[in-house]
Amino acid sequence: MSTPLSALSNIISSHVQTLEAAYAKAGAEFPSLDDPFHPTPLDFDPALHQTKALIVAAAAQILATVRSPIEMLQEYSPGMYWTATLGFVVDTNIPDILNEGGPQGVHVKDISAQNGVDPSYIARILRFLATRHVFREVTPDVFANNRISSLLSKSKSVKEIKADPVARFDEAPLAGFISSSADEALKSSVHFSEFLQNPIKAAAAFNIALKTEAKMWEWYEEPGNEWREIFVNGIGCKDLKDGDVVVDVGGSVGSCVLHLFKEYPNLHYVVQDLPKQITAAAEFWQENAPEAVPSGKVTLQAHNFFTPQPVKGAAVYFLRVVIHDWPDRDAKTILQHLRDAADTYSKLIIFDTLAFHVCEDPATESAAPKAPVPRPLLANLGIAGAGFETGLDIQMINLFNGKERTEAEFRELGLSVGWKLESITRGPLPAFVFSAV
Numbered sequence: 001m002s003t004p005l006s007a008l009s010n011i012i013s014s015h016v017q018t019l020e021a022a023y024a025k026a027g028a029e030f031p032s033l034d035d036p037f038h039p040t041p042l043d044f045d046p047a048l049h050q051t052k053a054l055i056v057a058a059a060a061q062i063l064a065t066v067r068s069p070i071e072m073l074q075e076y077s078p079g080m081y082w083t084a085t086l087g088f089v090v091d092t093n094i095p096d097i098l099n100e101g102g103p104q105g106v107h108v109k110d111i112s113a114q115n116g117v118d119p120s121y122i123a124r125i126l127r128f129l130a131t132r133h134v135f136r137e138v139t140p141d142v143f144a145n146n147r148i149s150s151l152l153s154k155s156k157s158v159k160e161i162k163a164d165p166v167a168r169f170d171e172a173p174l175a176g177f178i179s180s181s182a183d184e185a186l187k188s189s190v191h192f193s194e195f196l197q198n199p200i201k202a203a204a205a206f207n208i209a210l211k212t213e214a215k216m217w218e219w220y221e222e223p224g225n226e227w228r229e230i231f232v233n234g235i236g237c238k239d240l241k242d243g244d245v246v247v248d249v250g251g252s253v254g255s256c257v258l259h260l261f262k263e264y265p266n267l268h269y270v271v272q273d274l275p276k277q278i279t280a281a282a283e284f285w286q287e288n289a290p291e292a293v294p295s296g297k298v299t300l301q302a303h304n305f306f307t308p309q310p311v312k313g314a315a316v317y318f319l320r321v322v323i324h325d326w327p328d329r330d331a332k333t334i335l336q337h338l339r340d341a342a343d344t345y346s347k348l349i350i351f352d353t354l355a356f357h358v359c360e361d362p363a364t365e366s367a368a369p370k371a372p373v374p375r376p377l378l379a380n381l382g383i384a385g386a387g388f389e390t391g392l393d394i395q396m397i398n399l400f401n402g403k404e405r406t407e408a409e410f411r412e413l414g415l416s417v418g419w420k421l422e423s424i425t426r427g428p429l430p431a432f433v434f435s436a437v
């Protein structure tokens with residue numbers, strides 16, 4: 001029997017061989033960390049997903065095992081500097097400036113000439129991040145984007161970003177997410193421990209930090225916060241009949257419905273959200289499918305989901321990344337209004353991340369990872385399986401007192417208001433399908 005360390009090392013070496021062989025078969029090499037991210041189909045090949053996850057899980061576990069625990073905690077405890085430095089580079093357009101500079105890199109003085117920040121601050125922040133494999137220091141004080149940092153850039157030129165800063169995160173949701181993490185989320189996190197110890201003091205840590213009683217979504221609707229708006233399968237549209245009604249509850253401008261509408265124009269869609277989002281939605285549909293709203297195939301409807309649902313008896317009510325924003329009491333109210341409006345044939349579909357226990361969980365039946373996890377890896381594959389989800393869960397507590405839920409928690413939540421969990425379609429964003437009981 002091998003020791004845990006050599007078992008981890010074997011997992012890495014055998015799966016690295018599999019990975020490199022798959023790329024070699026396609027006449028390619030595994031992409032270098034030094035180059036900007038240019039996605040190829042192999043990067044998203046589902047057959048290689050588990051191979052990569054096992055390498056990452058084993059590498060993270062080797063790191064945690066071999067590295068001094070003192071050093072681990074010294075690295076983790078000032079973890080807010082990750083958020084603060086990533087927010088800084090996004091807010092000061094550094095990845096965008098480096099994109100335009102190319103692989104030879106840009107000197108910190110030339111970055112400074114474009115964003116007005118002291119070059120010595122820029123050098124130290126980029127050194128912190130490049131030490132952690134985000135950005136590359138090409139020669140002293142000259143930096144270039146690498147595979148990771150290239151994804152921090154917005155989808156516009158530096159000139160366009162400066163000309164219309166409110167629209168800087170259009171088509172760049174990842175940069176927008178990082179900027180908001182470093183702003184309202186980082187500010188709220190200061191009150192995180194205080195909130196958890198006294199959760200009746202405020203709706204969430206966010207409310208203590210921002211000194212507001214408004215939920216974050218209402219706060220986004222307030223004047224001055226316009227720029228903060230950063231925000232298909234599994235619905236089973238092919239099984240619906242012509243004219244069946246599909247309601248996207250909390251659908252923002254309706255980007256999910258746009259995909260559905262293009263693929264299944266025979267259905268009727270309703271996009272519901274708060275009034276400002278619906279005003280923005282009118283513009284979005286005018287730009288992307290001008291015929292949809294006038295034809296009556298798509299209806300844009302201002303609706304607060306804490307009030308009775310106006311569309312009765314729809315074939316499908318769906319909520320994408322909405323329910324995780326709310327604690328159980330509020331989530332029940334939202335789902336209860338949908339149940340009251342539903343008919344016996346109506347389906348409720350929730351798209352949200354699925355929380356897994358770190359150890360094996362016999363209660364997770366339909367969504368459990370199918371392949372057995374080799375010893376001594378964590379049952380949820382650690383950061384390779386649940387890194388993003390567990391981080392998002394903390395973000396949900398911080399901003400909304402919301403929650404990523406396990407399969408058992410979804411089942412219980414649904415049943416408490418008359419929705420029976422029928423199936424879970426796995427994928428990057430699992431779909432939880434409920435029927436009315």
Ligand SMILES: C[S@@+](CC[C@H](N)C(=O)[O-])C[C@H]1O[C@@H](n2cnc3c(N)ncnc32)[C@H](O)[C@@H]1O
Pocket residue numbers: 217218231249250251252253255256272273274277303304305306319320321322325
């Ligand atoms: C994380 S976003 C998800 C948007 C959309 N479903 C998507 O997947 O792109 C949550 C949405 O819920 C909306 N929302 C928040 N509170 C609401 C309420 N009381 N009634 C209706 N919509 C609300 C927000 O405006 C926002 O568009």
